[in-house]
Amino acid sequence: xxxxxxxxxxxxxxxxxxxxxxxxxxxxxxxxxxxxxxxxxxxxxxxxxxxxxxxxxxxxxxxxxxxxxxxxxxxxxxxxxxxxxxxxxxxxxxxxxxxxxxxxxxxxxxxxxxxxxxxxxxx
Numbered sequence: 001x002x003x004x005x006x007x008x009x010x011x012x013x014x015x016x017x018x019x020x021x022x023x024x025x026x027x028x029x030x031x032x033x034x035x036x037x038x039x040x041x042x043x044x045x046x047x048x049x050x051x052x053x054x055x056x057x058x059x060x061x062x063x064x065x066x067x068x069x070x071x072x073x074x075x076x077x078x079x080x081x082x083x084x085x086x087x088x089x090x091x092x093x094x095x096x097x098x099x100x101x102x103x104x105x106x107x108x109x110x111x112x113x114x115x116x117x118x119x120x121x122x123x
Contacts, residue, residue: 009038009061009102021048026103035108039101041065041094049091054105056084058092063099065092 004014007029015027015038023045029036041047041063049068058067059081067074067082069090076082084090092099 021045030108033108034104034106037103037105039092039099039103041092041099041101043094043096043098045098046093047091049089051087051089052109052111053086054107054109055086056090057104058082058084059102059104061100061102063097064095065099066095067092 007014015029018026018028020026020039023042024039024047026037026039029038038061060076060078062078064075064077067076067090069082069084070088074082092101
């Protein structure tokens with residue numbers, strides 16, 4: 001199979017779909033040195049506080065909510081972006097209209113590989 005290099009946020013074929021928690025889904029697009037994830041959070045849903053060793057950059061594509069990172073809670077809206085150093089506890093809480101966030105991880109998250117969703121496609 002030929003490797004893909006072009007994708008569309010509104011047609012997530014070619015990515016790896018994942019259910020992260022009730023009301024939170026993502027489609028993962030891994031590369032050799034970084035990984036992109038499009039996360040959709042239903043209105044008024046809060047993720048689980050977690051951390052991982054990979055650096056993470058987030059960009060709010062649509063909606064609004066609260067970014068919880070370390071001991072900070074920052075309101076975010078479309079256009080805002082942030083950096084999360086590896087090992088920092090973090091999560092998101094969507095507002096009334098929900099939230100769509102693009103995350104970029106470097107290097108790709110090992111936990112996603114170990115969760116049975118290999119980088120070749122859905123298992």
